[in-house]
Amino acid sequence: MEKETIYILAIESSCDDTSAAVLQGDKVLSNVVATQKIHEQYGGVVPELASRAHQQNIVPVVHQALAEANIDKKLVSAIAFTRGPGLMGSLLVGTSFAKSMSLGLGVPLIAVNHMQAHILAHFIADEKSTPPSFPFLAMTISGGHTQIVLVKNYFDMEIIGETLDDAVGEAFDKSAKLLGLPYPGGPLIDRHAQHGNPNAFVFPKPKVAGLNFSFSGLKTSILYFLQKKTAENPDFIKTHLNDICASIQHRIVTILMDKLQKAVKETGIKEIAIGGGVSANSGIRKALMEMEATHEWRTHIPRLEYCTDNAAMIGIVGYYKFKENDFSKQTVSAKARFSI
Structure with a gap:
């Protein structure tokens, strides 16, 4: 089957965003995301609330994705869905829906990591960028993951x-929470960091062997630093917010780039x-581009x-799996922990 006639309906529900996309081959026709605002008042994702919102x-979201793609559901070649990793309650919603729609339409089901x-x-497919060549190194950075992956081909990957x-x-x-910034705080640290001095305050760099990471010690050092400074000056965070954010971001970026x-x-x-949500961070993107210039790297940064x-990212995996006839049975189940 030519890629022009392969239509993948993809569903993503691993955490707190409900998303559906339609791909024609490797081209995105629609990519709809419903973000759950309810978690902001709790300072983090509440799993039970997330799964209820996915059900709603x-x-x-699927209806809108099909409408924006301007195709009838009868044209769908396969249903791709996120099997894991993620929050079990959230994954179950997407998995159950995908299995039901697959049965209803009589099309293959594709489980995606x-x-x-x-x-x-x-x-x-993107006119403004070219995909990486195999083999390549992928750094996946998100709210739940930090990995360096050796990618040998589409399906042969090693952490x-x-x-x-x-x-x-x-x-x-969590650093943002210590600063009194609302959830999600990562993008706010990035925003303030752009107006601060990254060398204003020095936070320790964790000593971790090999290519592994550790961030718990860094968080603790930031906590103690803020406690000490606010004891001396109750307005310390307010008057130095940009510099604190810039210094925190600088340390995190150097940890990632060093590894x-x-x-x-x-x-x-x-x-x-x-890849991953944190790859939207401007400091990380800037550091990567500098590495490209000074170390002759060929860097690939996805659209925001x-x-x-x-x-859409679930759909592209679905497309490549479809070409390999790599389909799942109706007995497939969600997996909260699911290694590459």
């Missing part, structure tokens, strides 16, 4: 470094791609809309 959103999708998002505790997105969000540089040295691979959780 999934039908209208969420983290693999972040990596293959680079292969969505060569990962966080031992907290993910980088969690480090950003990535080490991975390049060990593997000899200079083809670099990033393909960085955060979205169904």
Whole structure:
């Protein structure tokens, strides 16, 4: 079947965004995301509330995706969905819906690994960018994951470094919470950092062997630093917010770049791609571009809309799996922990 006649309806529901997309081959026809605002008042994602919101959103989101793509559901070649990793309650909503729609339409079902999708998002057809060449190194950075992955082909991937505790997105969000910034705080730290001095305050760099990461110690050092400074001056955070954010972001970015540089040295691979929600961070993007200039890396940074959780990235994996006839049975189940 030619890619022009392969239509993939994709569903993503791993955390707190309900998303549906329609792809024609590797081209995105629609990519609809319903973001759940209810979690903001709790300072983080509440799993039970997330799954309830998915149940409310999934039908209208899928309907809108098909409408924007301007295709009838009878033209759909297969249903791709996020099997994991993620919040079990959220995953169950997307999994159940995908299985039911697959049965109803009589089309194949394709289970997708969420983290693999972040990596293959680079292969969505885009006139403004070219996909990485195999083999390449992918750094997947999000609220729940921090990994360096050796990508040999579309389906042969090996994790060569990962966080031992907290993910980088969690480090950003929890640091923001210490500063009194609302959830999600990572983008707010990025915004304030752009107006601050990254060398104003120095936070320690964790000593972690190999290509692995650790961010729990960094969070603790930020907590103690803020406690000490606010005891001396209650207005310290308010008067130094931009500099604090810039310094926190600088340390996190240097941790990521140091490990990535080490991975390049060990593997000899200079083809670099990033993915995941935190790859939208301006400091990380700027550092990658500087590395490209000074270390002769070839860097690949996805469009912002393909960085955060979205169904288009699920659809591109579905497309490549469809070409390999890699389908799932109706007995397939969601997996909260699901390694690449």
